[in-house]
Amino acid sequence: MSRPPAIVIGAGPAGLMAAEMMARHSLTVSVYDWMPSPGRKLMRAGIGGLNLTHSEPAADFLTRYGSAAGWLAPMLAQFGPDQLRVWAAELGIDTFVGSSGRVFPVGMKAAPLLRAWLRRLQGLGVSFQPRHRWLGWNSDGTLRFDAAPSVASAVTVLALGGASWPRLGSDGGWTDILAARGVAISPFCPSNCGFEVGWSDFFKDRFAGTPIKPAGLSFQGRSLKGEFMITRHGIEGGAIYALSAALRDAIQADGQAVLTIDLKPDWSLERLTQALDSPRGSRSLATHLDKVARLKGAQVALLREGVRELPTETARLAARIKAVPLTLTAPRPLAEAISTAGGIGLEQVDDGLMLKALPGVFVAGEMLDWEAPTGGYLLTACLAQGRWAGLAAAQFLSRF
Numbered sequence: 001m002s003r004p005p006a007i008v009i010g011a012g013p014a015g016l017m018a019a020e021m022m023a024r025h026s027l028t029v030s031v032y033d034w035m036p037s038p039g040r041k042l043m044r045a046g047i048g049g050l051n052l053t054h055s056e057p058a059a060d061f062l063t064r065y066g067s068a069a070g071w072l073a074p075m076l077a078q079f080g081p082d083q084l085r086v087w088a089a090e091l092g093i094d095t096f097v098g099s100s101g102r103v104f105p106v107g108m109k110a111a112p113l114l115r116a117w118l119r120r121l122q123g124l125g126v127s128f129q130p131r132h133r134w135l136g137w138n139s140d141g142t143l144r145f146d147a148a149p150s151v152a153s154a155v156t157v158l159a160l161g162g163a164s165w166p167r168l169g170s171d172g173g174w175t176d177i178l179a180a181r182g183v184a185i186s187p188f189c190p191s192n193c194g195f196e197v198g199w200s201d202f203f204k205d206r207f208a209g210t211p212i213k214p215a216g217l218s219f220q221g222r223s224l225k226g227e228f229m230i231t232r233h234g235i236e237g238g239a240i241y242a243l244s245a246a247l248r249d250a251i252q253a254d255g256q257a258v259l260t261i262d263l264k265p266d267w268s269l270e271r272l273t274q275a276l277d278s279p280r281g282s283r284s285l286a287t288h289l290d291k292v293a294r295l296k297g298a299q300v301a302l303l304r305e306g307v308r309e310l311p312t313e314t315a316r317l318a319a320r321i322k323a324v325p326l327t328l329t330a331p332r333p334l335a336e337a338i339s340t341a342g343g344i345g346l347e348q349v350d351d352g353l354m355l356k357a358l359p360g361v362f363v364a365g366e367m368l369d370w371e372a373p374t375g376g377y378l379l380t381a382c383l384a385q386g387r388w389a390g391l392a393a394a395q396f397l398s399r400f
Contacts, residue, residue, distance in 0.1 A: 004152035005030045005127075006393060007143060008159060009134045011038030012169070013379060014365030014386035015159030016117060021390025023124035027154070027397065031126060032145060033169065034133035039114045040168040041161065045379065046110025052088065052095060053081040053103045053376035064377045066245070068370035071346055075384040084380055091116040102376055134160070136177040155360050155393045159386060162340030162366035163188040170366065172340075182357040184345050190337035191371040192378070193244050194236030195257075195328040203305050208232040210298040216262030218323075219243050220250070225265050230298065233332060241338065242373045248331045248341075261306070261324040263299050273318040285310070295321070302326075339378055341371040352392030353385065360396065364389040 011033035132145040143151040161170025213227030226239030250257035289295040306324040364385040
């Protein structure tokens with residue numbers, strides 16, 4: 001009697017990589033997903049350019065994972081940025097390093113990579129079962145889906161994602177299933193998200209959709225330079241996402257977080273003060289700031305939103321432009337976040353990412369309680385975890 005197939009539930013990057021590893025170890029693999037086609041979130045990530053990974057030194061790269069760095073270190077040592085680029089090249093996808101150090105596929109699109117990857121998986125014998133929502137296990141241990149009441153599995157890899165972008169497939173609906181089986185799960189919270197600010201009606205009506213760039217952002221001793229977008233609700237964008245974990249945690253602890261914004265990050269305080277000291281004449285303050293410091297309407301309006309009453313003395317005004325306090329009151333809703341924190345506690349899995357409460361069931365990706373900023377870090381770690389779990393599942397089966 002032949003052995004049942006290895007089952008992967010979730011056709012995102014982690015699940016597809018787990019499927020590839022198991023298929024390469026001569027396992028029959030079937031991938032189930034409740035969406036009509038695989039890789040939906042990967043395709044969404046590719047809008048505007050698929051950021052695969054980052055080219056910075058390995059030691060710096062690892063620090064981006066915060067408290068999960070030590071846990072991820074062995075996985076990233078086997079499949080980090082360099083190995084990811086080789087893997088992509090083997091799919092026929094060349095990559096390049098952008099000016100920010102981020103790594104993109106030539107052409108910037110996700111679709112060619114996903115198509116090449118699916119062709120490879122199909123060539124390895126992997127089958128796909130779309131439109132199958134996982135409902136848990138039957139009493140005999142078989143898997144239960146809404147479109148397939150009983151599916152036997154030799155080993156199972158779960159890669160169902162967190163709870164961000166639910167319309168793309170990751171809605172966190174699996175939590176009750178695993179909690180009922182004794183798996184400890186922390187509540188999900190948004191990561192790489194925007195934040196709410198109590199804008200005046202004038203400001204949000206006039207400037208929603210306006211980018212602020214360049215800008216320096218500082219919070220809790222960490223400073224970075226980047227850009228962000230004004231929204232009707234508050235702020236969002238790459239520079240905000242990089243600080244989102246600390247901002248979110250501060251809001252949870254204190255009810256708010258005060259972010260400091262430098263509207264002239266490329267100018268020293270001395271240079272800005274000297275420029276503002278130029279004769280103003282009959283010009284309005286807004287016109288003067290534009291003329292001598294190239295601060296445009298949205299920047300000046302943001303300055304007024306953060307300060308309300310601007311200093312009249314030049315040195316104090318320059319100092320305020322270099323440090324605008326902006327009070328954030330809440331992260332935006334979970335469904336809007338790029339990714340999530342929370343999920344299955346890392347102590348719930350063994351060194352091979354197998355659930356301790358459910359032998360033969362492995363987990364990878366955003367189902368687990370870790371987080372990473374955008375910039376290629378999130379995707380790299382999901383692929384590394386999928387690879388690790390797939391290899392561990394194949395090794396698990398080899399014992400029998």
